[in-house]
Amino acid sequence: MTIRINGTDYDPPEDARVSLLDLLRDRLQLTGTKVGCNQGACGACTVLIDGRRVLSCLTLAAQADGRKVTTIEGLGADGLHPLQAAFLEHDGLQCGYCTPGQICAAAAMLVEAEAGMPSYVTADLTAPVTLSRDEVRERMSGNLCRCGAHNGIVDAILSVAQERAA
Amino acid sequence: MSRVQNVIVGTARSALSWVPAQWLPGGTPDPLIGRHGEIGRQASRIDGEIKVRGEARFAAEVAMDGLCYATLVHSTIARGRIARLDSTAAETAPGVLLVVTHRNMPKVASPSLVSMSDPTAVGNSDLPILQDDRVHYNGQVVAAVVAATQEQADHAATLIAIDYEAAQAETRFGQAKSGARIIPSLLIERNHLSFGKAERELARAPHRVDNLYRTQWQNHNAIELHALTAAWVGDRLTVHDTTQMIAGEAAALAKAFGIPRDQVQVLSPFVGGGFGGKGMWDHQIVAVAAARMVGRPLRLQLSRESVYRIVGGRSATEQRVAIGADADGCFTALLHDGWSVMPPYGACPEAYTLGTRSAYRAKSFEILQRHIDIAVVPNTFMRAPGEAIGTFALESAVDELAHNLAMDPVELRLRNMPDKHPITGAPFSQHAQDQAWRDGAARFGWEQRAAKPGTRREGEWRIGMGCGGGSFPYVRMPGAAVRLTVRRDGTATLACSGQEMGMGTATVVVQQVADRLGLPLSAVTVEIGDSALPAAPMAGGSSQTVSIAAAVLAAAEKLPAELLRLAGNSSPLSGLRAGEVRMEGEGLASASEPARRETFRAILSRANLEEVSVTASGTPPLEMLKFAMHSTAAMFCELRVSDVTGEIRVDRLLGSFDCGTILNPRTAASQFRGGMIMGLGLALTEETLLDERSGRIMNPTLADYHVPVHMDVPQIDVIWTDIPDPRSPLGARGIGEIGITGIAGAVANAVFNATGKRVRDLPITLDKLL
Numbered sequence: 001m002t003i004r005i006n007g008t009d010y011d012p013p014e015d016a017r018v019s020l021l022d023l024l025r026d027r028l029q030l031t032g033t034k035v036g037c038n039q040g041a042c043g044a045c046t047v048l049i050d051g052r053r054v055l056s057c058l059t060l061a062a063q064a065d066g067r068k069v070t071t072i073e074g075l076g077a078d079g080l081h082p083l084q085a086a087f088l089e090h091d092g093l094q095c096g097y098c099t100p101g102q103i104c105a106a107a108a109m110l111v112e113a114e115a116g117m118p119s120y121v122t123a124d125l126t127a128p129v130t131l132s133r134d135e136v137r138e139r140m141s142g143n144l145c146r147c148g149a150h151n152g153i154v155d156a157i158l159s160v161a162q163e164r165a166a
Numbered sequence: 167m168s169r170v171q172n173v174i175v176g177t178a179r180s181a182l183s184w185v186p187a188q189w190l191p192g193g194t195p196d197p198l199i200g201r202h203g204e205i206g207r208q209a210s211r212i213d214g215e216i217k218v219r220g221e222a223r224f225a226a227e228v229a230m231d232g233l234c235y236a237t238l239v240h241s242t243i244a245r246g247r248i249a250r251l252d253s254t255a256a257e258t259a260p261g262v263l264l265v266v267t268h269r270n271m272p273k274v275a276s277p278s279l280v281s282m283s284d285p286t287a288v289g290n291s292d293l294p295i296l297q298d299d300r301v302h303y304n305g306q307v308v309a310a311v312v313a314a315t316q317e318q319a320d321h322a323a324t325l326i327a328i329d330y331e332a333a334q335a336e337t338r339f340g341q342a343k344s345g346a347r348i349i350p351s352l353l354i355e356r357n358h359l360s361f362g363k364a365e366r367e368l369a370r371a372p373h374r375v376d377n378l379y380r381t382q383w384q385n386h387n388a389i390e391l392h393a394l395t396a397a398w399v400g401d402r403l404t405v406h407d408t409t410q411m412i413a414g415e416a417a418a419l420a421k422a423f424g425i426p427r428d429q430v431q432v433l434s435p436f437v438g439g440g441f442g443g444k445g446m447w448d449h450q451i452v453a454v455a456a457a458r459m460v461g462r463p464l465r466l467q468l469s470r471e472s473v474y475r476i477v478g479g480r481s482a483t484e485q486r487v488a489i490g491a492d493a494d495g496c497f498t499a500l501l502h503d504g505w506s507v508m509p510p511y512g513a514c515p516e517a518y519t520l521g522t523r524s525a526y527r528a529k530s531f532e533i534l535q536r537h538i539d540i541a542v543v544p545n546t547f548m549r550a551p552g553e554a555i556g557t558f559a560l561e562s563a564v565d566e567l568a569h570n571l572a573m574d575p576v577e578l579r580l581r582n583m584p585d586k587h588p589i590t591g592a593p594f595s596q597h598a599q600d601q602a603w604r605d606g607a608a609r610f611g612w613e614q615r616a617a618k619p620g621t622r623r624e625g626e627w628r629i630g631m632g633c634g635g636g637s638f639p640y641v642r643m644p645g646a647a648v649r650l651t652v653r654r655d656g657t658a659t660l661a662c663s664g665q666e667m668g669m670g671t672a673t674v675v676v677q678q679v680a681d682r683l684g685l686p687l688s689a690v691t692v693e694i695g696d697s698a699l700p701a702a703p704m705a706g707g708s709s710q711t712v713s714i715a716a717a718v719l720a721a722a723e724k725l726p727a728e729l730l731r732l733a734g735n736s737s738p739l740s741g742l743r744a745g746e747v748r749m750e751g752e753g754l755a756s757a758s759e760p761a762r763r764e765t766f767r768a769i770l771s772r773a774n775l776e777e778v779s780v781t782a783s784g785t786p787p788l789e790m791l792k793f794a795m796h797s798t799a800a801m802f803c804e805l806r807v808s809d810v811t812g813e814i815r816v817d818r819l820l821g822s823f824d825c826g827t828i829l830n831p832r833t834a835a836s837q838f839r840g841g842m843i844m845g846l847g848l849a850l851t852e853e854t855l856l857d858e859r860s861g862r863i864m865n866p867t868l869a870d871y872h873v874p875v876h877m878d879v880p881q882i883d884v885i886w887t888d889i890p891d892p893r894s895p896l897g898a899r900g901i902g903e904i905g906i907t908g909i910a911g912a913v914a915n916a917v918f919n920a921t922g923k924r925v926r927d928l929p930i931t932l933d934k935l936l
């Protein structure tokens with residue numbers, strides 16, 4: 001089988017130990033996906049597999065076999081993705097290192113909320129989810145930012161959520 | 167930092183106090199101050215788009231043919247020697263190219279410790295690097311494995327067997343205090359400072375507070391890991407590193423490996439966060455040596471654990487602050503002393519008393535820092551080293567005094583605002599912290615604070631407000647050089663080896679070049695991040711922007727003469743001298759007859775030249791010696807504390823700043839907020855846990871060291887006075903570190919206001935409130 005990454009098929013690596021993260025960064029030069037901990041604690045390595053957010057450092061490349069992976073490079077393949085534009089507009093970045101992970105996580109998070117998945121701060125577990133500032137903050141808490149771009153990141157995501165709801 | 171240095175700085179200061187201010191840099195304020203141009207506008211980050219696309223190439227992302235990968239092995243004892251090291255299994259493991267230990271590491275002298283007087287001295291530790299079998303702290307590098315892939319290197323590293331012969335090591339802060347030493351200087355300031363009879367004033371003051379405050383070990387935790395990709399071609403070395411000191415690192419590597427400076431190129435166009443942690447440590451030396459040994463380009467990306475083990479953070483401190491006040495709340499005594507760690511092989515004095523010297527007026531001062539030696543990775547500069555934690559102790563003490571006096575804490579601070587440097591008497595270049603306090607209090611709604619602690623409540627939550635002052639000295643580094651090029655197509659480029667770590671440096675450089683040359687923003691580009699360019703100083707001390715700005719100013723002053731020379735006799739400018747023209751409207755114009763003008767394009771076309779370049783350095787930063795120059799802040803916090811769990815939630819945070827001209831409101835606001843958020847971590851969540859028995863860091867992971875996450879960060883309001891500093895380039899002062907100063911105090915004071923409980927020990931975790 002093959003791993004389809006941003007629309008192109010790749011063979012899984014021969015070394016079974018290779019994580020999806022290292023496949024992307026070291027072997028395919030898709031270095032838009034970042035690494036901050038290699039143990040699932042920072043979110044910098046977030047990519048989408050079949051549209052859902054995963055931490056590529058905790059995913060063996062072999063686990064992505066036969067599935068569709070989207071990285072930051074594939075997200076805005078034709079022009080800027082609305083989230084990428086919103087991050088620029090709201091200065092949701094400083095060093096830019098956590099940024100691809102934040103954007104990929106946000107892309108999947110918007111879909112999760114639209115599908116009605118509740119979070120820790122959702123009051124009514126059965127009603128449709130409205131993305132408040134607190135909802136976004138809670139749902140994005142797996143993505144660390146050390147520069148402190150948090151306010152801009154949440155503003156950017158809220159602006160896209162509102163556009164999509166309209 | 168020696169006695170000699172004290173004498174030199176002292177002598178220079180007293181000589182300068184006789185020099186009229188207008189003779190000094192900034193005596194005639196920078197002509198750009200107050201002019202409406204690109205400076206002061208919300209220009210977007212010039213590197214924003216490639217960053218959101220994931221196209222910005224960081225140090226560990228440079229592809230090279232034949233690249234191999236390295237992993238480090240760390241000691242598990244604090245002090246002693248390696249009795250046995252068996253690397254046979256590692257050497258024969260698949261893919262392994264090399265195991266480096268003290269047995270085969272080439273002779274390399276460690277870089278000299280960081281020094282204010284030598285920009286090429288950039289070492290954070292001067293311990294030997296893999297030169298012998300001795301171990302000096304728990305986590306020190308004892309071996310490195312190089313293999314064809316990262317997986318192979320990581321696996322082989324686990325196969326190295328080491329037996330140690332442990333020696334006695336002091337690893338306990340409390341016990342090491344008795345052997346503390348007193349160093350003469352803290353950076354360029356005298357350490358011990360005695361002004362008036364502070365202990366006596368304190369004893370006789372009608373109101374006084376006198377308490378001990380403790381702050382924790384911390385780590386920078388930039389999200390990008392320390393990493394470099396190094397390649398040798400013959401005796402030429404190219405290093406892609408993530409560093410805050412490009413020029414210094416290139417010089418240090420040249421020295422360490424015995425090659426001429428121009429044979430080393432360090433490239434670091436993007437740095438994924440630094441905060442003081444991305445300097446020279448052992449890993450660069452090991453990686454560069456290993457690359458030479460294997461004869462292949464090599465990448466060493468530290469694991470997060472390795473970063474904790476060999477890159478030091480902020481020292482823990484124990485600080486005493488005592489304040490005596492008269493019946494009106496005017497300070498009669500201000501005492502600040504304490505202990506922090508500085509091993510003899512490290513260089514960071516953690517100057518937590520520096521801010522205290524200029525924060526408030528007082529009749530007497532007594533200030534002293536003591537340094538203790540324990541066997542740990544050397545602590546280093548971390549965002550607002552000293553000030554971030556010194557203001558916690560000082561601003562908590564002021565709050566405690568206000569409570570004793572039954573006075574509003576803002577009022578007490580305003581009553582003790584200095585109008586000149588309280589100790590040296592030096593005039594402030596510009597100082598409007600009082601305005602920052604008043605503007606901040608009004609905007610925050612400070613009047614809603616309950617004067618009596620523990621009286622506001624909503625359900626299980628007690629609610630409180632607190633405030634804290636912050637201050638950070640203005641620093642401009644000597645020796646920044648830039649090259650300014652103007653081209654025939656009407657564009658210009660500013661080049662220097664500066665570093666962009668997310669502060670927005672590159673963006674404001676473009677803005678000021680546009681203003682200096684009278685060009686539109688779109689015509690200006692910047693080249694930074696390369697040691698082959700004219701040497702900029704390191705990014706540290708919130709000094710980079712003004713240091714580069716002074717050099718840009720010098721280059722822009724040189725450029726008109728060059729252009730007039732090229733313009734020749736048939737130009738409308740013919741006969742004019744450099745002092746008689748201005749750069750505006752994409753060219754030169756006569757200052758007195760603005761109709762006499764010619765564009766850069768026209769001048770260069772006639773001269774048949776593609777471009778003209780000038781290189782210049784900034785003037786020596788004498789303004790720092792003549793004036794008291796500080797960025798200041800007033801911080802406000804509102805939070806809730808749960809009666810049930812002791813959990814603290816910060817609901818509102820406001821920073822009100824007086825930092826001179828704000829060059830770009832958008833990137834500046836992000837800088838301020840970033841500092842404030844790191845301050846929240848210092849106050850509430852972050853702590854590097856050292857096992858005091860073994861000297862080993864017990865939580866070297868982002869899972870166990872808690873940096874603030876989205877849910878911990880409220881919406882943060884930032885405002886500023888925007889009053890230009892007449893003594894600095896562009897009227898600006900530093901903004902990168904002021905954001906973290908004052909926050910921990912504001913949070914602790916809000917916790918007291920909410921609960922009536924005074925916590926003098928950071929971080930304020932819920933167990934301390936139950």
Ligand code: FES
Binds near residue numbers: 034039057
């Ligand atoms: S690198 Fe995957 S979560 Fe940090």
Ligand code: FES
Binds near residue numbers: 092097146149389
């Ligand atoms: S922008 Fe630097 S870590 Fe988030």
